[in-house]
Amino acid sequence: MSTDKEDLDVDDEVVAEDPVDEPVETAKTNLSKRRTIDNLLEERRLKKQLADYDFDL
Template sequence: MSTGKEQLDVEDDFVAVESDENAQLPAESAKTNLSKRRTIDNLLEERRLQKQLADYDFDL
């Protein structure tokens, strides 16, 4: 643990530069994640419906 008496080196000249490639990355990532989420949701829905169909009593 720190005692609070230690001297920390701090760089004051740090400048965050965002390039065009990095600016596009989060939007594409979010779009891909949404697409994957929809695919997973569809598969889970299909599995749920298959289970309901298997549990359905056809001998009414």
């Protein structure tokens, strides 16, 4: 047996599997939800404008 210590090469890099796919999917989902909310708010605004409009001109 040898008493000398040997240097071990260790790879410290951790490689994630497809890190790009998940954020893109989340971004698409969030954008879709935001568009749905915007559409609902616009519909509410239009209904309120119609309700406030004086038809007896």
